[in-house]
Amino acid sequence: MTLRQLFDPSAIAVVGASATEGKIGYEAMANAAAFDGPVYPVNPSTEGELFGAEFVASVTEIDDDVDLALLCVPGPAVPEVLEECGEAGIGAAVIYASGFAEAGGQGEELQEATVAAAEEHDISLLGPNTSGFLVPGIDLRCSFASGVEEIPEGNVAVVAQSGGVGLVLAFQSRRQGRGVSAEVGLGNRANVGFAEAIEYFDGDDRTDAIVLHVEGTDDGRRLLEACRESDTPVVAYKVGQSDVGDFAESHTGALTGDHELYTAGFAQYGVPTVDATDDLLDAAAALGNSPTPDGPNVGVVTAQAGPGIIITDRIQRAGGRLPELTEETQARVDEILPGITYADNPVDTGRPMPEFGEIVTAVAEDERVDIVLVYELFEAALGYPVEELDGLAERVDKPVLFATEGIEEDLAGQRNALRDAGIPVFETPERAADAAGALARYALLNDDDALADGGVAAGGGVLPDAVADEEVSADE
Amino acid sequence: MTLRQLFDPSAIAVVGASATEGKIGYEAMANAAAFDGPVYPVNPSTEGELFGAEFVASVTEIDDDVDLALLCVPGPAVPEVLEECGEAGIGAAVIYASGFAEAGGQGEELQEATVAAAEEHDISLLGPNTSGFLVPGIDLRCSFASGVEEIPEGNVAVVAQSGGVGLVLAFQSRRQGRGVSAEVGLGNRANVGFAEAIEYFDGDDRTDAIVLHVEGTDDGRRLLEACRESDTPVVAYKVGQSDVGDFAESHTGALTGDHELYTAGFAQYGVPTVDATDDLLDAAAALGNSPTPDGPNVGVVTAQAGPGIIITDRIQRAGGRLPELTEETQARVDEILPGITYADNPVDTGRPMPEFGEIVTAVAEDERVDIVLVYELFEAALGYPVEELDGLAERVDKPVLFATEGIEEDLAGQRNALRDAGIPVFETPERAADAAGALARYALLNDDDALADGGVAAGGGVLPDAVADEEVSADE
Numbered sequence: 001m002t003l004r005q006l007f008d009p010s011a012i013a014v015v016g017a018s019a020t021e022g023k024i025g026y027e028a029m030a031n032a033a034a035f036d037g038p039v040y041p042v043n044p045s046t047e048g049e050l051f052g053a054e055f056v057a058s059v060t061e062i063d064d065d066v067d068l069a070l071l072c073v074p075g076p077a078v079p080e081v082l083e084e085c086g087e088a089g090i091g092a093a094v095i096y097a098s099g100f101a102e103a104g105g106q107g108e109e110l111q112e113a114t115v116a117a118a119e120e121h122d123i124s125l126l127g128p129n130t131s132g133f134l135v136p137g138i139d140l141r142c143s144f145a146s147g148v149e150e151i152p153e154g155n156v157a158v159v160a161q162s163g164g165v166g167l168v169l170a171f172q173s174r175r176q177g178r179g180v181s182a183e184v185g186l187g188n189r190a191n192v193g194f195a196e197a198i199e200y201f202d203g204d205d206r207t208d209a210i211v212l213h214v215e216g217t218d219d220g221r222r223l224l225e226a227c228r229e230s231d232t233p234v235v236a237y238k239v240g241q242s243d244v245g246d247f248a249e250s251h252t253g254a255l256t257g258d259h260e261l262y263t264a265g266f267a268q269y270g271v272p273t274v275d276a277t278d279d280l281l282d283a284a285a286a287l288g289n290s291p292t293p294d295g296p297n298v299g300v301v302t303a304q305a306g307p308g309i310i311i312t313d314r315i316q317r318a319g320g321r322l323p324e325l326t327e328e329t330q331a332r333v334d335e336i337l338p339g340i341t342y343a344d345n346p347v348d349t350g351r352p353m354p355e356f357g358e359i360v361t362a363v364a365e366d367e368r369v370d371i372v373l374v375y376e377l378f379e380a381a382l383g384y385p386v387e388e389l390d391g392l393a394e395r396v397d398k399p400v401l402f403a404t405e406g407i408e409e410d411l412a413g414q415r416n417a418l419r420d421a422g423i424p425v426f427e428t429p430e431r432a433a434d435a436a437g438a439l440a441r442y443a444l445l446n447d448d449d450a451l452a453d454g455g456v457a458a459g460g461g462v463l464p465d466a467v468a469d470e471e472v473s474a475d476e
Numbered sequence: 477m478t479l480r481q482l483f484d485p486s487a488i489a490v491v492g493a494s495a496t497e498g499k500i501g502y503e504a505m506a507n508a509a510a511f512d513g514p515v516y517p518v519n520p521s522t523e524g525e526l527f528g529a530e531f532v533a534s535v536t537e538i539d540d541d542v543d544l545a546l547l548c549v550p551g552p553a554v555p556e557v558l559e560e561c562g563e564a565g566i567g568a569a570v571i572y573a574s575g576f577a578e579a580g581g582q583g584e585e586l587q588e589a590t591v592a593a594a595e596e597h598d599i600s601l602l603g604p605n606t607s608g609f610l611v612p613g614i615d616l617r618c619s620f621a622s623g624v625e626e627i628p629e630g631n632v633a634v635v636a637q638s639g640g641v642g643l644v645l646a647f648q649s650r651r652q653g654r655g656v657s658a659e660v661g662l663g664n665r666a667n668v669g670f671a672e673a674i675e676y677f678d679g680d681d682r683t684d685a686i687v688l689h690v691e692g693t694d695d696g697r698r699l700l701e702a703c704r705e706s707d708t709p710v711v712a713y714k715v716g717q718s719d720v721g722d723f724a725e726s727h728t729g730a731l732t733g734d735h736e737l738y739t740a741g742f743a744q745y746g747v748p749t750v751d752a753t754d755d756l757l758d759a760a761a762a763l764g765n766s767p768t769p770d771g772p773n774v775g776v777v778t779a780q781a782g783p784g785i786i787i788t789d790r791i792q793r794a795g796g797r798l799p800e801l802t803e804e805t806q807a808r809v810d811e812i813l814p815g816i817t818y819a820d821n822p823v824d825t826g827r828p829m830p831e832f833g834e835i836v837t838a839v840a841e842d843e844r845v846d847i848v849l850v851y852e853l854f855e856a857a858l859g860y861p862v863e864e865l866d867g868l869a870e871r872v873d874k875p876v877l878f879a880t881e882g883i884e885e886d887l888a889g890q891r892n893a894l895r896d897a898g899i900p901v902f903e904t905p906e907r908a909a910d911a912a913g914a915l916a917r918y919a920l921l922n923d924d925d926a927l928a929d930g931g932v933a934a935g936g937g938v939l940p941d942a943v944a945d946e947e948v949s950a951d952e
Binding site for chain 1: 498553574585626639640641648691704718723737753754760771782783784789792818819820853855856882885886903904905906907
């Protein structure tokens, strides 16, 4: 199965399209209409035009090669519509309706019939029970949610078990000034699950990092193997540490499963895990915009001691390490700023100053440092050391992260210049430190030497071998 | 000692004021000049005017009752300047310079001499080694940092051990659309420490919650007792869980100390603790804008299941509980929305709908619910249930928190309407859940019945009695 027809279609049919505002068939059509290819509204009981396209009665009557159908029809109608899609040669469908496996009983039967119809005609199904997906870079918005046309293109693919959480992440990425290469709500994963999505976005030129929101799945091993096969870095957010009871099962038809087992499994397969939506996007911003770190050693440069202490503490708790700088680097720092407040790691300059960029460069060039994290409150008279940081990460072949705070209107221009120079920028000391920690864990988890010794868990501990042999499955 | 002269002065002297941009004596004067009272630049070697005020040679030459002196002079000059301040009847001073106790050796002697001079003349000292403080409500900005004039007035007093972290919190509060009643960087706490600041802001009409950033202190018991005496809710962020070595000591002259001991001590004295700057402001927004909760039971209403699962999971880990709703409430919910996606706690409506506000009201009125948390992605056609939520918290006498996500420009108007109606609004499901958890812990920690049984720790466990008898001190 390839998901090309789903995520990069030639033409789209919106089945159950409606001229009534507020209905899913209207909202999905409104969002899809911006696509730079034919979009056909399909409804046997409606005539006329919708967003400039003529209604047709059935997908079988469209005189064009449609790849993708958006099914805005009630659940019970889905298997029959899929039969028609099959006849029409449509290779992918999004099913928005709920009331399938997540509802139990007859819903489970309905989902079985749906999967059977899809498999007969080799149709990839997103959903049921999803808000759909977005690919902003080609104006492809197969979602009924409002506001999605404003989500900008970025380089991170969001793959969420819950369509709602997928949207939360997409909107958040906009709020952070980042954007997404794609946002996918898997829903019930009738025949497109995590493994298929990871495989697709690993091969996607627009995607430099993949983030997963996972509630629970009964094919954990396939998910993990897809992560390991992916050349694109993957970060996972597994929800459900405490007991959320039958509410979770009522959602996407999956229990949230054994949290520890998932976390250990992800670690074993090279995937750092995080514990919040904002952490997930922060880790992706770090991984997707930086050279791959060689190790977990973080060099910290701060213009204010207090945030520096927060960062130092937090990096270590997140699995990173703070090596002592080489004598050569310490001497260099001391030469640039004699009598500096604190010249070891972290280097604390006491306040922003013109030499700040030179200090960052010295630390970045230290052979003991794998990852650089810089903290500086914005000072209008000095600005950020944009010139020194531009190209630094590439030159030293290490991630260089930057965190700051100040008045948004004052600092926005310089912050955006840093981002344009490929430097991921973060809003709080903790979030920057957590992102550096995710980079450090990624380095440890994907270090061939460490893996040969049996794998390295988050935080640097070695995983018990038993976990590797255990099937990560919520339903067992 | 009263801090009235420090935080509510009649007139201010800026000692070491300078006409040279970039110098601390210039920046401090520039920020102070906006104060609605006389501000005198003091410098024996400068003549003329600065920001409309005539330079004077010494504080003893000012023909006015000056309460507060901002000392923009090198550390070694401080004791002598304080002598002059004493002669002039000045009762409070801010010392920006570093190189005191935090530097060790001669710095410690300098700090002793400084404290001796201050005590002789009964002068309250903020610092040394601080960026100062802000009281936006009276345009009082005794800080050399840039951008502070843009920090809006709010109802939370930020008391930070580190001046840098104090600024981080103040800028963050602006980014979150909140603001502060005051922001104070304590620095070395020569004679104004946490206890004095808590006592002052507990009596401050502009302050509805107090947040603490704590690295370490040698008078832990006084800090805790001040927290217990405070009628205004206090939340604390204790940094330094892992070993941050001598870097911390080099900062404000305090070790970060035993993290567990601090956390247990705060719990024992009724103070919920959090683990990040954004969590600290979120908890304060919840505590400072809500009725005090009677217990830890959270009723959750969500329009999307995925964020609901995240919230349900997270609240329980943060010390809250999710009670089963009464049969009466469940019947009421079922009557409002027959066949609702999930009618227990959390109540999941599946998507936003016109009846959403009614559902929230039903849950808020449930006798088993102490705290209400609502999650809803913004849908342009529906908006938020502003009308139903306006006044609800006051009427049911319970906190009502709201979390949402969407396109900022689309939702800002309605979100601000919710805030104007006294509803704290949060940006991510996790941060809202953590704020609800802080409210739950506050309720548990300040429940007289629970305290009679020996106190309740964060997360609901009972503290060992031993902790109550232990001096919380980093230096022991």
